[in-house]
Every structure is written in structure tokens, then in C-alpha cells.
Amino acid sequence: MGTEFTTQWTSPSNIALVKYWGKFGNQMPENPSISFTLKHSVTTLSMSVTKSSVGTIRFLFEGMENPKFQDKISKFLLTQQIRFPWLANYHLEIHSSNTFPHSSGIASSASSMSALCLSLLSVDEFITGKKFETKEFFKNVSELSRIASGSASRSVYPGLASWGESSAIPSSSNLFASQFSEAHDVFKDYCDSILIVDDGEKSVSSRAGHGLMENHPFKDQRFLRAKNNLIKLIAALKSGDLNSFTEIVEEEALTLHALMMTSIPSYILLRPESLWLIEQVKKFRLEKNIPVCFTIDAGPNIHLLYPQSYKATVRSWIEAELSEKLVGIKWIHDEVGPGPVSVVEKC
Numbered sequence: 001m002g003t004e005f006t007t008q009w010t011s012p013s014n015i016a017l018v019k020y021w022g023k024f025g026n027q028m029p030e031n032p033s034i035s036f037t038l039k040h041s042v043t044t045l046s047m048s049v050t051k052s053s054v055g056t057i058r059f060l061f062e063g064m065e066n067p068k069f070q071d072k073i074s075k076f077l078l079t080q081q082i083r084f085p086w087l088a089n090y091h092l093e094i095h096s097s098n099t100f101p102h103s104s105g106i107a108s109s110a111s112s113m114s115a116l117c118l119s120l121l122s123v124d125e126f127i128t129g130k131k132f133e134t135k136e137f138f139k140n141v142s143e144l145s146r147i148a149s150g151s152a153s154r155s156v157y158p159g160l161a162s163w164g165e166s167s168a169i170p171s172s173s174n175l176f177a178s179q180f181s182e183a184h185d186v187f188k189d190y191c192d193s194i195l196i197v198d199d200g201e202k203s204v205s206s207r208a209g210h211g212l213m214e215n216h217p218f219k220d221q222r223f224l225r226a227k228n229n230l231i232k233l234i235a236a237l238k239s240g241d242l243n244s245f246t247e248i249v250e251e252e253a254l255t256l257h258a259l260m261m262t263s264i265p266s267y268i269l270l271r272p273e274s275l276w277l278i279e280q281v282k283k284f285r286l287e288k289n290i291p292v293c294f295t296i297d298a299g300p301n302i303h304l305l306y307p308q309s310y311k312a313t314v315r316s317w318i319e320a321e322l323s324e325k326l327v328g329i330k331w332i333h334d335e336v337g338p339g340p341v342s343v344v345e346k347c
């Protein structure tokens with residue numbers, strides 16, 4: 001029998017400013033987090049469904065079979081069979097590709113899992129004939145994405161997205177993310193240049209890192225500090241206070257890595273080049289009086305965050321000076337983006 005329905009979504013990655021690190025229950029965050037949704041670092045995923053006597057999946061990543069990713073998706077879909085009973089009677093053909101290389105310091109699970117869940121919900125609407133209102137649709141996608149990969153819940157929204165309970169954002173929930181639209185204009189098109197010092201697979205996964213927070217000696221202090229940092233960051237985002245933004249964002253990045261270094265067992269994902277770059281960013285900021293700051297994901301690569309008005313200056317510093325001093329460094333220039341886009345939907 002031929003394909004009944006095909007949907008295709010492009011969904012972005014995101015970079016957290018206050019970090020989600022530690023969870024409980026069914027992927028609930030121990031503390032609230034907030035992130036910039038990126039523009040150019042995206043996953044495009046198409047899903048075609050065909051009636052079948054048993055539920056099956058074929059997954060191609062960048063045109064090639066990928067048993068590791070296929071297994072991850074199959075396991076996730078197995079957990080969703082009660083919610084989507086039709087999974088038992090359809091064959092799913094899934095094709096996925098990224099605009100950015102693997103392990104480049106860009107959270108590929110955020111873009112890929114949100115793209116998967118957007119497609120899954122579109123297929124569900126087609127099969128059940130039950131169409132959600134736009135707002136409800138994205139809320140459901142965010143909730144589903146959260147179960148696949150916590151940070152993916154935030155990729156569903158443009159600009160800034162928060163996830164987790166906080167007195168600073170009454171609408172923010174542990175179950176799904178929501179858009180934070182009260183930020184000062186300077187943050188609407190903020191830039192993120194990702195400096196890649198090592199694009200190898202990281203030695204300790206984020207899943208293992210979250211697990212180590214359960215018995216972490218500093219866990220209570222960390223969760224409290226993150227909650228307070230979110231409150232302070234929301235104030236800075238609203239007022240456009242770039243000094244306070246810098247202070248909180250850099251503290252969050254260094255704390256994330258300090259938590260890894262003090263886990264039991266401990267581990268280090270930063271490289272000597274990461275530390276060198278941090279020093280250079282601080283020096284550049286002081287000497288040129290430019291509000292550029294760094295953040296770091298769970299890896300060695302450094303994200304440089306700066307206002308759009310400093311784009312030319314910061315990018316020429318990276319391309320001319322940094323690249324000369326740090327041979328082999330690569331970079332990806334990104335910025336805050338508009339969120340997921342539905343590319344095609346056909347029967």
C-alpha cells in the first residue's frame with residue numbers, strides 16, 4: 001500500500017542561559033531553565049506513514065541507515081504507544097538531517113527530538129482527525145519533546161523559551177516549556193558564535209551527567225542557586241541590563257562544568273583551549289568595552305553571545321585574531337531564531 005501521509009518539520013537547537021542539570025520523575029527538571037532558540041542550527045525531519053499489520057520504523061540520518069539513532073527513536077516511541085495507539089498499525093519512514101556537524105557544541109538532541117515530536121503530532125492529527133489549535137499543538141509538542149530530551153521542550157518556541165517552575169514566570173511549568181516574550185529588544189536578535197575546539201564525541205553523556213546530580217554533594221545549593229539565577233536573569237532580560245546578563249550567564253556556564261568536576265565520579269569536558277578562549281573573551285570584553293560573554297553546553301566548545309550591533313566587530317575578531325592564535329579552531333555563526341517551521345504536509 002502507498003504512503004498515506006507525509007509531514008516535514010524543521011526545528012532548531014537552543015542554547016541555555018540558565019542550565020537544566022538534574023532531573024526527577026518522568027523527565028522533570030530540578031530547576032527552571034531558559035534558552036535562546038537558534039536560527040541556523042536546525043534539524044529537518046520528514047515522516048511518512050503507511051498502513052501495516054505491525055508497527056515498524058525505518059530511520060535514515062543524512063541519507064544513511066543509523067542503527068544507534070533508530071534504536072533511540074524506537075525506544076522513545078515504545079513509551080508513547082498508549083498515547084498513540086495507531087503506532088501499532090503503521091510503518092514510519094523517517095528521514096532526518098542537520099545543518100550542523102555532530103558534537104559541535106550544538107545540542108542536536110534538542111533539534112532532532114523536537115522535529116521528531118512535531119512530525120509525530122502532525123501525523124497524529126491526520127490519523128485521528130483531531131486537530132489542535134496552534135497554541136495547544138505546540139504545548140503538546142513541547143510536553144512530548146520533554147520526555148524525549150528535556151532541553152528539546154524549549155526548542156519548540158521562537159526567541160527565548162523557559163521550562164520549569166519559577167516565581168519569575170508564573171506560566172512556566174515542569175511539564176512543558178513556554179515562550180518568554182517580555183525580553184528587551186536587544187535580545188530579540190542576539191548573536192551566538194560557536195567556537196569549536198573539539199568536535200569529537202563527548203566522553204560522558206548528558207544523560208549520565210543528569211544521573212550524577214542525584215547524589216551530588218552540592219545538589220541542594222545548585223538547584224537553589226539556579227532558581228535565583230533565573231529570577232535575576234529574567235529581570236536583566238526585561239531591562240536589557242547586559243552587565244547583569246553577562247554575570248549570570250557566565251556563572252551558569254562555569255557552574256555546569258564545576259558540577260561535572262565535583263560529581264562522584266568526577267569528570268572534565270573542558271579542554272585547555274576552552275579555558276584559553278574564556279580568558280580571551282574576558283580580555284576582549286574589557287579592552288574593547290564590548291558586551292560579549294560566553295556560555296558553554298555539556299562539552300568543550302564555547303558559545304559567544306553578543307548583540308547584533310557588535311556582529312561585525314566580534315566576527316572579525318574571531319575570524320582574524322582568534323583563528324590565527326588557535327590553529328584548527330572552527331566556528332559556526334548563529335543567532336536567535338523564529339522556532340520550528342512546517343515545510344510540507346501532504347496526503
Ligand code: PMV
Pocket residue numbers: 015016018019020021033107109149150151152206207210256297298
Ligand atoms: O536535554 P538534555 O537531557 O540533553 O540536557 C541538556 C543539558 C544542557 O544542555 C547542558 C543544559 C540545557 O539546559 O540545555
